[in-house]
Structure formats: C-alpha cells, structure tokens
Amino acid sequence: MTYENYVKSNILQQCGISDMKIGGNTLNERSPGEVKYYQSEYSPYIMNVTRMDSHGGWIASATDLARFIVKIDRSDSKPDLISATLLDNLYFGYKNWYFYGSLP
Numbered sequence: 001m002t003y004e005n006y007v008k009s010n011i012l013q014q015c016g017i018s019d020m021k022i023g024g025n026t027l028n029e030r031s032p033g034e035v036k037y038y039q040s041e042y043s044p045y046i047m048n049v050t051r052m053d054s055h056g057g058w059i060a061s062a063t064d065l066a067r068f069i070v071k072i073d074r075s076d077s078k079p080d081l082i083s084a085t086l087l088d089n090l091y092f093g094y095k096n097w098y099f100y101g102s103l104p
Helices: 003-015 049-055 062-070 084-090
Strands: none
Touching: 003 049, 003 062
16 A cells, blocks of 8 residues: 555544645646645756655645644544644654744
8 A cells, every 4th residue: 555545544534534645746747726836946846746745745725734633633622543642752742843844
C-alpha cells in the first residue's frame, strides 16, 4: 500500500476527510480547485512535491484541515485519533504546534 493510500484509509477516513491528496509537481498537474503558486525568485513548480508527501505535499481544503485538527486537538469534546499522552510527545511537550521552516 502506498503512503498516500495508507493515510487516506487509516487516518483521514476516520476524520471524515475524503478529498485530501498529494499534490503534483507541475502547473499542468494542479488539481481542480488547487491554488496557483507564485514565487518571484524561481518557479515553485520545479519542486518535487510528490516526493515531499508527509512534509508538505498534501493538498487540503480549509474544511478538511479543520476536520483533522479536531481529531488531534486534545479536547474532550471529540475523541482524538491517538491518546493525549502520545500527542503530547508529538508536540515535544508544548501545548501547541511549533514550526520554524517554510516552503515558498
């Protein structure tokens, strides 16, 4: 099973998400409804997005992102996908997400 299919079947489906997918590399591979990316220094379409998969290759709507966040927010209102203890480890002990990298 591919990484993308595993995530769709075992994680996203449990969140009620059916439209997320790994993006393509070129403007011609852009999915319907996907934004067009602009970068003044170079073409963002030279990046190998399909190989990024888990670290920046997913395409999602704001609604699907919200559905996912509800399943990992450690709130008692809805059950999370994994235990709060494990989520705490994934958050490196912080109570929110920290990310210092970026993609153009």
